[in-house]
Amino acid sequence: MIHKFQSVKGTKDLLPTETPRWRELEETVHKFISRWGYLEIRTPAFEPTELFVRSSGEGSDIVTKQMYTFEDQSQTSITLKPELTAPVIRAYIQHNLAKQGGTTKLYYIDSLYRQERPQAGRLRQFHQFGVEAIGSSNPEQDAEVIALAYLILLDLGIEDLELYLNSIGSVETRKRYRKILSGYFLEHEHQLSNVSRERLHKNPLRILDTKDKKEQTLLSNAPKIYDYLTQDDQDHYEAVKHHLTELEIPFIQHDLLVRGLDYYTRTTFEITSSKLGAQNALCGGGRYDNLVESLGGPPTPAIGFAAGIERILMAQKDTRTGEDKPDRIYVVCATENARDFVLKLTMDLRKQGLPVEFDALRRSLKAQMRDANRLKCTFAVIIGEKELDSETIQLKNLTTSEQKTVQLGTLITYLTKELKL
RNA sequence: GUGGGCGUAGCUCAGCUGGUUAGAGCACCUGGUUGUGGCCCAGGAGGCCGUGGGUUCAAGUCCCAUCGCUCACCCCA
Numbered sequence: 001m002i003h004k005f006q007s008v009k010g011t012k013d014l015l016p017t018e019t020p021r022w023r024e025l026e027e028t029v030h031k032f033i034s035r036w037g038y039l040e041i042r043t044p045a046f047e048p049t050e051l052f053v054r055s056s057g058e059g060s061d062i063v064t065k066q067m068y069t070f071e072d073q074s075q076t077s078i079t080l081k082p083e084l085t086a087p088v089i090r091a092y093i094q095h096n097l098a099k100q101g102g103t104t105k106l107y108y109i110d111s112l113y114r115q116e117r118p119q120a121g122r123l124r125q126f127h128q129f130g131v132e133a134i135g136s137s138n139p140e141q142d143a144e145v146i147a148l149a150y151l152i153l154l155d156l157g158i159e160d161l162e163l164y165l166n167s168i169g170s171v172e173t174r175k176r177y178r179k180i181l182s183g184y185f186l187e188h189e190h191q192l193s194n195v196s197r198e199r200l201h202k203n204p205l206r207i208l209d210t211k212d213k214k215e216q217t218l219l220s221n222a223p224k225i226y227d228y229l230t231q232d233d234q235d236h237y238e239a240v241k242h243h244l245t246e247l248e249i250p251f252i253q254h255d256l257l258v259r260g261l262d263y264y265t266r267t268t269f270e271i272t273s274s275k276l277g278a279q280n281a282l283c284g285g286g287r288y289d290n291l292v293e294s295l296g297g298p299p300t301p302a303i304g305f306a307a308g309i310e311r312i313l314m315a316q317k318d319t320r321t322g323e324d325k326p327d328r329i330y331v332v333c334a335t336e337n338a339r340d341f342v343l344k345l346t347m348d349l350r351k352q353g354l355p356v357e358f359d360a361l362r363r364s365l366k367a368q369m370r371d372a373n374r375l376k377c378t379f380a381v382i383i384g385e386k387e388l389d390s391e392t393i394q395l396k397n398l399t400t401s402e403q404k405t406v407q408l409g410t411l412i413t414y415l416t417k418e419l420k421l
Numbered sequence: 422g423u424g425g426g427c428g429u430a431g432c433u434c435a436g437c438u439g440g441u442u443a444g445a446g447c448a449c450c451u452g453g454u455u456g457u458g459g460c461c462c463a464g465g466a467g468g469c470c471g472u473g474g475g476u477u478c479a480a481g482u483c484c485c486a487u488c489g490c491u492c493a494c495c496c497c498a
Binding site for chain 2: 307
């Protein structure tokens with residue numbers, strides 16, 4: 001028995017039943033984001049492993065356990081991209097996009113790869129769209145990016161959006177806060193769950209994310225990062241909130257929101273939908289003012305977000321777009337000796353831009369008619385011996401069941417006039 | 422990596438406490454029309470019941486293992 005292949009765990013085929021929804025989403029993304037002045041960028045599927053280690057952080061989960069890493073034939077360590085900010089910034093530096101002046105505003109729609117255990121809303125190959133606005137450190141830029149994320153999700157028809165906002169300050173602030181926080185939790189270590197106790201040493205900030213109800217009171221008394229922000233950080237944060245309020249973008253301050261990647265500074269945000277399962281984040285993003293420099297570029301502030309396409313598709317209310325297909329034509333072969341002519345006529349009609357089907361299975365007339373019906377064709381062009389002899393065709397309207405004889409010479413003019421295409 | 426649930430026809434599923442040739446709906450094919458679809462009627466094809474082992478006179482059904490899918494933890498989009 002021959003072994004049947006299956007798609008690799010955590011990967012999915014998009015069948016013709018679902019590709020229309022993907023296309024529709026992608027078109028919306030292209031249109032919406034370009035209107036805001038962002039330009040599309042496409043980066044390679046893989047990058048030097050070191051790029052992700054340097055940007056995401058050596059201790060981050062992505063780097064320690066989620067990357068698809070391999071050595072190519074020249075023993076270079078290669079990694080399938082697990083996130084998109086680093087490759088975009090790499091390209092930005094490599095091609096010196098800054099030289100164009102102003103801010104550099106880029107967007108992408110792309111595939112990512114992370115080796116995690118799949119579950120609802122989480123795959124090993126998945127898709128995101130996102131933007132990176134590179135060059136401005138000002139709060140208006142934060143507001144623009146956050147507004148873009150929020151409004152595009154609204155436009156995509158997602159209900160129950162919740163936007164969570166936080167500021168985690170500079171890298172130094174975070175280091176200082178981290179120390180204070182672990183001090184606090186160390187004092188109360190006996191009240192911590194096993195998971196949290198582990199995090200205490202790896203990354204105490206993550207304890208703030210806990211879902212353990214028993215720890216909630218402990219958390220509410222924990223030192224808040226806001227109190228450790230510098231005056232500049234606070235001013236920036238306040239300005240971002242002010243802008244969002246002005247723009248009528250509703251947000252929820254969430255001082256426990258910390259992100260998994262090391263490169264974030266100041267603003268972080270996340271948008272969730274209650275329509276999703278446990279993996280309820282549709283979109284995550286934040287400011288990363290040190291990344292460009294740490295990847296070898298000039299000191300350059302930047303902010304961006306990435307949104308998960310699979311999750312958006314899950315959260316969308318099922319707006320089955322019954323996009324009206326153009327009227328299709330089925331050229332039916334009624335007798336064997338008409339076969340050659342059927343193929344030729346099919347091609348002639350297609351050359352006129354008409355959407356035309358024919359039967360390559362040599363099925364019976366009846367079967368062809370059934371097929372035409374199954375394919376929701378609006379016209380059947382029937383050709384048999386009689387028609388060959390008289391240079392006519394039978395034209396049957398499959399909606400009204402009317403049938404008439406049409407001169408072959410006038411068929412194309414007739415069809416192009418009759419059909420809404 | 423850890424835990425729960427589930428694997429029966431192309432799809433959605435039924436199959437009670439183990440007992441004859443394993444079922445339904447939808448989809449598919451043929452016929453009812455010597456050259457005509459949709460509805461209807463008649464018929465048909467399609468299953469090593471995920472895989473391997475065990476218990477038993479007898480296993481889709483019980484036990485063990487294994488693989489796969491799925492949900493959750495971890496983490497994140």
